[in-house]
Amino acid sequence: MVGADHASISADRGKGTVRLGSAGFGGPAREGARLIEFQSVRKQYPNGTVAVEELSLSVETGTITVLVGPSGCGKTTLMRMVNRMIDPSSGTVSVDGTDVRDRDPAQLRRNIGYVIQQAGLFPHRTVLDNIATVPMLAGQTRRAAREHSRELLDLVGLPADLGKRYPAQLSGGQQQRVGVARALAADPPVLLMDEPFSAVDPVVREGLQDELLRLQDELDKTVLFVTHDIDEAIKLGEKVAVLRQGGHLAQYAPPDDLLASPADDFVTSFVGRDRGYRRLSFVDSARLRPKPVPTVRLGEEVPSTDQWRLAVDEGDRPRGWLPPGTDSDGDLAEHTLVAGGSLHVEQGNLRGALDAALSAPSGLGVVVNADGGAVGVVTADEVLSLLDDHRAAT
Ligand SMILES: Nc1ncnc2c1ncn2[C@@H]1O[C@H](COP(=O)(O)OP(=O)(O)OP(=O)(O)O)[C@@H](O)[C@H]1O
Numbered sequence: 001m002v003g004a005d006h007a008s009i010s011a012d013r014g015k016g017t018v019r020l021g022s023a024g025f026g027g028p029a030r031e032g033a034r035l036i037e038f039q040s041v042r043k044q045y046p047n048g049t050v051a052v053e054e055l056s057l058s059v060e061t062g063t064i065t066v067l068v069g070p071s072g073c074g075k076t077t078l079m080r081m082v083n084r085m086i087d088p089s090s091g092t093v094s095v096d097g098t099d100v101r102d103r104d105p106a107q108l109r110r111n112i113g114y115v116i117q118q119a120g121l122f123p124h125r126t127v128l129d130n131i132a133t134v135p136m137l138a139g140q141t142r143r144a145a146r147e148h149s150r151e152l153l154d155l156v157g158l159p160a161d162l163g164k165r166y167p168a169q170l171s172g173g174q175q176q177r178v179g180v181a182r183a184l185a186a187d188p189p190v191l192l193m194d195e196p197f198s199a200v201d202p203v204v205r206e207g208l209q210d211e212l213l214r215l216q217d218e219l220d221k222t223v224l225f226v227t228h229d230i231d232e233a234i235k236l237g238e239k240v241a242v243l244r245q246g247g248h249l250a251q252y253a254p255p256d257d258l259l260a261s262p263a264d265d266f267v268t269s270f271v272g273r274d275r276g277y278r279r280l281s282f283v284d285s286a287r288l289r290p291k292p293v294p295t296v297r298l299g300e301e302v303p304s305t306d307q308w309r310l311a312v313d314e315g316d317r318p319r320g321w322l323p324p325g326t327d328s329d330g331d332l333a334e335h336t337l338v339a340g341g342s343l344h345v346e347q348g349n350l351r352g353a354l355d356a357a358l359s360a361p362s363g364l365g366v367v368v369n370a371d372g373g374a375v376g377v378v379t380a381d382e383v384l385s386l387l388d389d390h391r392a393a394t
Contacts, residue, residue, distance in 0.1 A: 033060065033061040034058040034059065034060055034061070035059055035060065035061040035095065035096055035189070035190065035222045036058065036059040036082055036093070036094070036095055036190065036222065036224065037057075037058045037059070037092075037093070037094045038055055038056055038057045038058070038078065038081070038091070038092075038093050039056050039091055039092045039093075039094070040054055040055070040056055040090070040091040040092075041054070041055045041056070041078070041081065041088045041090070041091035041092070041093060042054055042055070042088060042089050042090045042091055042247075043074070043077050043078075043081070043086065043088050043089050043247065044089045050246055050247060051074040051077040051078075051247050052074040052077050052078050052081075052088070052247035053074075053246050053247045053248050054091070055074075055078065055091075055247060055248070055249050056091075056249075057241055057249060057252055059222060059224055059239075060222070060238075060239075061189075061222050062220045062221070062222055063222065063223070063238040063239065064212075064216060064223040064225055064236050064237055064238050065222075065223065065224055065225070065237060065238065065239045065240075065241065066225045066226075066227060066232075066233040066236055066237030066239070066240045066241065067079065067224065067225070067226045067227075067241050067243060068226075068227055068228065068229070068230055068232075068233035068237075068240055068241070068242055068243070068270075069228065069242055069243035069244055069250075069270070070228060070244070070245065070270075071228060072245065073243040073244055073245050073246070073247060073248075074243055074246070074247030075194075075226040075228075075243055076194055076226060077247070078243075078247070079192050079194055079224055079226050080192075081093045081100070082095065082100065082112065082190070082192060082224065083100075083105075083108060083109050083112045083114060083192060084100050084101070084103075084105045084108055084109070087101065095108070095111075095112075095190065110134070110138060110186055110188070111186075111188045111189060111190065112188050112190045112191070112192060113182075113183030113184055113185075113186070113188040113190065113191040113192065113221075114183055114191075114192045114193075114194075115176075115179045115180055115182075115183045115191065115192070115193045115194070115196045116179070116193075116194045116195070116196065117194065117195045117196060117198055120179065121167040121175060121178060121179060121182070122167070123166065123167055123168060124166070125166075126163065126164055126165065126166060127153070127158075127162055127163050127164070127165055127166070127167065127170070127178050128146050128149045128150065128153070128163035128164065129146075129149075130167065130178060130182055131149035131152055131153070131178065131181045131182045131185050132145035132146050132148070132149045132185065133182070133185075134182070134185050134186045135148060135149075135185050135186060138186060145185075148185065149163065149181070149185065150163060152181040152184055152185060153178075153181055155181065155184070155215070155218075156177040156178070156180050156181045156184075156211070156215070157177060157211060158174060158177050158178070158181070162174065162178075171204075172204065173204035173205075173207065173208060176196055176197060176208055177208070177211075179196065180196070180212070180215070184219070188221070189221060189222055190221065190222045190223075190224070191221045191222070191223045191224070192223075192224050193212075193223060193224070193225045193226065194226045195226055195227055195228070196208075196225075197209065197227075197232070198227070198228075198229070205232075209232060209235055209236060212236065213235075213236065225237070230270060230271055230272060233255070234255040234258070234259070234271075237254075237255055238254065239252065239253065239254055240252070240253065240254070240255050240258055242258065242266075242267050242270060242271075244266050244270075250263060250264065250266050250267050250270075251263040251264075251267045255282065256279065256282035258271055259271055259279040259282070260279060260391070277351070277354075279387070280349060280350040280351035280353075280354055280383070280387060281349050281350075281351040282349065283349060283350045283386070283387060283390050284347065284348075284349055284350070285344070285346075285347065285348055285349060285350050285352070285353050285383075285386070286347060287386055287389075288350070288353055288367070288378055288382065288383065288386060289378075289382075290346075290367040290375055290376025290377055290378050291376050291377055291378070292376055293308075293309075293310050293364060293366075293374070293376060293377040294307065294308075294309045294310070295309060295310045295311070295312050295316075295374065296309050296310075296311050296312075296322055296332055297311070297312055297313070297314065297332070298311060298312070298313050298314075298319055298332050298333070298334060299331055299332060300331060300332055301328065301330070301331055301332070302322070302326065302327075302328055302329050302330060302331065302332045302336075303328055304326065304327055304328040305322060305324060305325075305326050306324050306325065307324050308321050308322070308323060308324055308361075308362035308364060309321065309322040309326075310322075310340075310362075310364075310366060310374060310377070311332060311334075311337050312373075312374055315371070315372065315373060316373035316374050317368070317372045317373060317374070318340055318343060318366050318368065318374050319334055319337060319340070320334065320337030320338055320339055320340050321337060321338045321339075321340055321360070321361055321362050322336075322337060322338070323338055323361070323362075338361045339361070340360060340361070340366060341355075341356055341357075341358070341359025341360035341361070341365070341366075342355050342356050342359045342365075343356055343366050343367075343368045343372075344356035344365050344366065344367045344368070344378070345367075345368055345369075345370065346367055346368065346369050346370070346375060350383055350386060350387060353365055353367070353378055353383045354380055354383045354384070356378070357378055357379055357380040357382075357383060358380055360377075362377075363379060363380070364377035364378070364379060365377060365378045365379070365380070365383070
């Protein structure tokens, strides 16, 4: 936790007045429905630059879809076609089944929240008035709009007293949260997010990513998110579209598929060589078979040992390691132990298991049950061979 930037989002379903549904594009979200569709879209700017080339892509209702690719590959151009900030040279972009060119841009934009890098807040309006702007334009009274804005501040994890400040009096991460609150103010079913977190430092950025995921759990928006950071794309996207120069779609797939089977050399180099490691996050560890490990309980007599022994408390929770070569010497006290590594909770993903194995001084990753009790240990080799099996089977 780093100051207010990491306050957690307290989306309170019981509050009633923060509307969590989606309005504007006709009825409740239909699972699997395609809310945004690009069909054979091409964009050539007047100077001849082809930013997007014959691209077709559909975005499912209620999902986060990420557009990722190197600078200049057409991500922003593609995204801005959704709310008609840019019109395609050919092809169609439709939202909820209607070609966006058949919609009034102002009305279309009221149903599409837009979050950009550095938040783009109005500098001379307070935080609360920034958030209240769109609802007031849509006809809400100032009082109702401000009341709703206070709830949104809470929803994005900001304390109420920040509402009176001006944007320059907030940290970068706080400004981004206000940007998200402002985009949510009209309760739009669609959110466009263009590199929203790239202007903040990596720690704050991770916090914002986590909170977007938490917020999405509550709100179920259809989010189109642009980034050039493949890690961000993989973390946030239920589906990820990798674009390459000239606005070509190189691959469109769930992150796991992208990491497992990159479509070509470009995607391979873009997702990076350590994709095997990243991919571990998507493989569950149900087939991992932890082996028994010799233990010793805190407060009990220290045994002579020629192997690593896991020290546990009265609830079998791991407290550290007793190294090989330890001589029998009185009762076991916590301060004499070698600190343990991270713990892997049973049924978690393989990345957690590998982290546990790699971070343990014994090389033995400790697996615990939901109550925190040790159930056994795994080695890094065991985790990686499971990954090989998974690779071979998919
Ligand atoms: N108004 C414009 N006129 C001419 N060319 C443009 C215009 N806007 C963008 N371009 C060019 O179109 C291409 C795609 O730009 P776009 O901003 O969509 O890419 P991007 O992937 O979002 O890049 P970045 O990650 O750097 O923001 C680039 O070559 C860019 O220089």
